[in-house]
Amino acid sequence: MNAAGLFDLTGHVAMVTGASGGLGLRFAQVLAANGAAVALVARRADKLTDAKAAIEQDGGRAIAIEADVLDAGAMTRAFDEAEATLGTVTILVNNAGVAQAVRAIDMSAAEWRRVLGTNLDSVFLWSQEAARRMLAANKTGSIVNIASVLGFGVAKGVAAYATAKAGVVQLTKAVAMELTFKGIRVNAIAPGWFVTDINRDYLESSAAAGLKRDIPAGRFGADGDLDGALLLLVSNAGRYISGATIVVDGAQSVGLRG
Ligand SMILES: NC(=O)c1ccc[n+]([C@@H]2O[C@H](COP(=O)([O-])OP(=O)(O)OC[C@H]3O[C@@H](n4cnc5c(N)ncnc54)[C@H](OP(=O)(O)O)[C@@H]3O)[C@@H](O)[C@H]2O)c1
Numbered sequence: 001m002n003a004a005g006l007f008d009l010t011g012h013v014a015m016v017t018g019a020s021g022g023l024g025l026r027f028a029q030v031l032a033a034n035g036a037a038v039a040l041v042a043r044r045a046d047k048l049t050d051a052k053a054a055i056e057q058d059g060g061r062a063i064a065i066e067a068d069v070l071d072a073g074a075m076t077r078a079f080d081e082a083e084a085t086l087g088t089v090t091i092l093v094n095n096a097g098v099a100q101a102v103r104a105i106d107m108s109a110a111e112w113r114r115v116l117g118t119n120l121d122s123v124f125l126w127s128q129e130a131a132r133r134m135l136a137a138n139k140t141g142s143i144v145n146i147a148s149v150l151g152f153g154v155a156k157g158v159a160a161y162a163t164a165k166a167g168v169v170q171l172t173k174a175v176a177m178e179l180t181f182k183g184i185r186v187n188a189i190a191p192g193w194f195v196t197d198i199n200r201d202y203l204e205s206s207a208a209a210g211l212k213r214d215i216p217a218g219r220f221g222a223d224g225d226l227d228g229a230l231l232l233l234v235s236n237a238g239r240y241i242s243g244a245t246i247v248v249d250g251a252q253s254v255g256l257r258g
Pocket of ligand 1: 017018019020021022023024041042043044045047067068069070094095096097098118146147148149190191192193194195196197198199
């Protein structure tokens, strides 16, 4: 089979959480460009409308669904709407996430819960919903969770975020154990640093100058650097890959400093 055929997503319905900007918007565009109809989920409806228009302008199919991943009712409505308009979701990208930069000793319980809820609880709950619906519809498919290199290593000020992302890596393996034999593959991508709204202030500050020097690739991640990993995991090209986390970080996390 030629490469284009191997990665073709025609007939799939994808849902991307956090598709209103940053990495999630790019994931949605890549899925649409390779044949999937895409349900775009996030809280900012205006950004979703722009994203839908951009995808349609490029010849893709998309719908915008305003939903907070922390809201169980909104989750049910999001899947209902995607199903009614596009069909059963067969690709779920759990991408919505928030970061915080607070030393553990100063973090409030509410902040801890917000970060864990958005970055970890939602991955579990949206995966569960997607899997239940795929099984009910007798469909196979795949789930991709967006972890982070901070799921493996840590820095100061990221206790909640790093804990959540480590949880995402383990959850990916645990759910893959249970779902793969039913034809639902579950994997994760762990990106290094990509400049987006989640970290722009920090990565563009002088405090982060040393960070780039420590990345063997010599730069932060850029638009397109995650396309290949995503397409591999959701397409027939990755049909025997499940329970895996692909690190995409320009070798940032493999070395010891010094
Ligand atoms: N950028 C990096 O260097 C990097 C590295 C490793 C991992 N990641 C992970 O990649 C994912 C995307 O991050 P990003 O860098 O693209 O950041 P971003 O530009 O800030 O995007 C985050 C997205 O999540 C959505 N979101 C946040 N809370 C939500 C909620 N409660 N309900 C629904 N949507 C919500 C936001 O949409 P609304 O505000 O419109 O709801 C937005 O679309 C995150 O999981 C992040 O942890 C990023």
